[in-house]
Amino acid sequence: MDSATRHQLTTLMARLADGDRSVFDTVYAELWPVVSAFCGKALPAADAEDAAQQALLKVFDRAATFERDRDALTWVLSIAVWEIKTIRKRHARSKISGLADNQVPSTPDNPEGLTAERQIVMAAQQVLGQLSELDQQALIATFNEETPDDVAAATFRKRRERALLRLRDAWSRIYAS
Amino acid sequence: MLAEQSLLRGRAKRAYEWGRLRHALAGSIPTLLVGGMVAALVREISWPLVLGSMLYLASVALLWFGRSPGRSVLPGVVYGLLPLTGGVIARLHGHVCMGMSCYSTCMFYCVGGGVVAGVLVGRLASKSDSPTAVFLSAAATALLTGAIGSSCVGVHGIVGMAVGIGLGAVPQTLRFVARR
Numbered sequence: 001m002d003s004a005t006r007h008q009l010t011t012l013m014a015r016l017a018d019g020d021r022s023v024f025d026t027v028y029a030e031l032w033p034v035v036s037a038f039c040g041k042a043l044p045a046a047d048a049e050d051a052a053q054q055a056l057l058k059v060f061d062r063a064a065t066f067e068r069d070r071d072a073l074t075w076v077l078s079i080a081v082w083e084i085k086t087i088r089k090r091h092a093r094s095k096i097s098g099l100a101d102n103q104v105p106s107t108p109d110n111p112e113g114l115t116a117e118r119q120i121v122m123a124a125q126q127v128l129g130q131l132s133e134l135d136q137q138a139l140i141a142t143f144n145e146e147t148p149d150d151v152a153a154a155t156f157r158k159r160r161e162r163a164l165l166r167l168r169d170a171w172s173r174i175y176a177s
Numbered sequence: 178m179l180a181e182q183s184l185l186r187g188r189a190k191r192a193y194e195w196g197r198l199r200h201a202l203a204g205s206i207p208t209l210l211v212g213g214m215v216a217a218l219v220r221e222i223s224w225p226l227v228l229g230s231m232l233y234l235a236s237v238a239l240l241w242f243g244r245s246p247g248r249s250v251l252p253g254v255v256y257g258l259l260p261l262t263g264g265v266i267a268r269l270h271g272h273v274c275m276g277m278s279c280y281s282t283c284m285f286y287c288v289g290g291g292v293v294a295g296v297l298v299g300r301l302a303s304k305s306d307s308p309t310a311v312f313l314s315a316a317a318t319a320l321l322t323g324a325i326g327s328s329c330v331g332v333h334g335i336v337g338m339a340v341g342i343g344l345g346a347v348p349q350t351l352r353f354v355a356r357r
Contacts, residue, residue, distance in 0.1 A: 016193070019243015024193065028186055053185055060189040061196040064243075 001034065006073050013075075014068035031056060034073070035080050042084045046161035051087050055080040094168045127170045135163035194241075201240035208232045208254060208322070215261065215325050219268050224328035232321040239314055245307040246314035253315035256297045257322025260290030260338045264326030267334070284337050287327045291338035294319045295345020303349045312350075316342055 001009075009030055012023045032052075039052040058079050066075060128136055138159045141148060147156055212229015216222050236254070239246045263286030272279045298319055302312035320342055327334035 019197065019241075019247055024190060025186075028189060032182075032185075056185070057189055057192045060193040063193050064197045064200040 001073060005030075006071065010068070010070070010072040013063065013066050013072035016063050017066040017068065019064075028056075028060075031059065031076060035059075035076065038077055038080050039084060043087060046158060046165070047087050047091075049158075050162065050165065051080070051083045054086075055083040058083065090169065090172070094172055123174075124171075127167060127174060130170045130174075131163065131166055134159070135166055138163040139167060197241050197243065198237075201237045204240050205233050205236035205250075208236050211254070211258075211261070211322065212325050215265060218265060225325050228321060228325045228328055232318065232325065235317060235321055239318070245305060245310045249301065249305075249311045249314035250318050252301050253298065253318030254322050256294040256301075256315065257319035259294050259297075260287055260319075260323030260341065261326030263287055263290030264323065264328070264334055264338070268326075283331075283334055287323075287334040287337040288341040290326075291323060291341020292345040293341075294323060294338075295342035295347075296349070297345070298342065299346035299349025302346075303353045308353055312346065316346065 009027070012027050012030070015023045016027055035055050036049070036052040039048040039055065042048070043051055055076075059076050062079070066072070128139065131139070137148075138156070141156075142160050142163075147153060151159070209229055212225050212232065215229070216225040219225070232254075236250050239250050241247075264283075267283035267286040270282070272281050274280075295316070298312060298315045301315055302308040305311040320339055323338045323342070324335045327338045
């Protein structure tokens, strides 16, 4: 972004902070590609889109507190950096607290293993119940190795990735401790 | 993709409005404190707190709206502190005695404070790009702030102060109209 555009963005952000809603669409159109590209460089595609969306929502949520003597682009990207860090931390945490394969042996002659497996299934069902119907459908279809006919493959892939992310989050929220 | 973008834009717009509202709610808290302090000072709860709450709501609405009306809230409240102080003084020392005769000072303080606030509000409005919006916003907040103090001396105190603000704004309004 060249310095003139950058300066213009700061002016527009200052107007938005002042309550001038007429510049909202322009600011949105200016920011989305910048934030999206910035997150795309730091994270894998699915996570990048989520991070960019969250960052953009936070930018507009805090727009009223923007100070006109600050550089808008630096301010926006610092919020994006924070979102990227949050997603990376979340991934690191879910790796630590996630259940490793074959952690619990589940053979018919091992009743303790069966009980533990049943508990995990029940826990998974409980976590699944916390998700939206759309996420549940996406996860069930993934489990059954199906692709819905009425949804484009790319859309379904994105939906599945987001559903998995939310499943991991819900799992961490409930069982991380 | 387009639908997703439009959905995200809608969410961003809502986030922006909620953010503004939260900012306005937090930024208006001092106006509640003004009402609380006056109530504690004059030991009367009802009117100062009712008017303080009205000032708070007006301030939240104006700050949320933003632009010139939002920027006029702080000066309006500050100018309104003049008639408010006058009203509180009138409540605590309601009369002045000279020799054998005593005079009630409440109307003097309320109207006097209102006139000074009105002059300041008029001056602020005449200097701004949108004088009508600034005048209405600053006068409303000054009136509500002043009314918190003037209510201690009754409804006539509030009316006197409102008349004072109106009178005070007249010279600036005339000057502004003449300039146009």
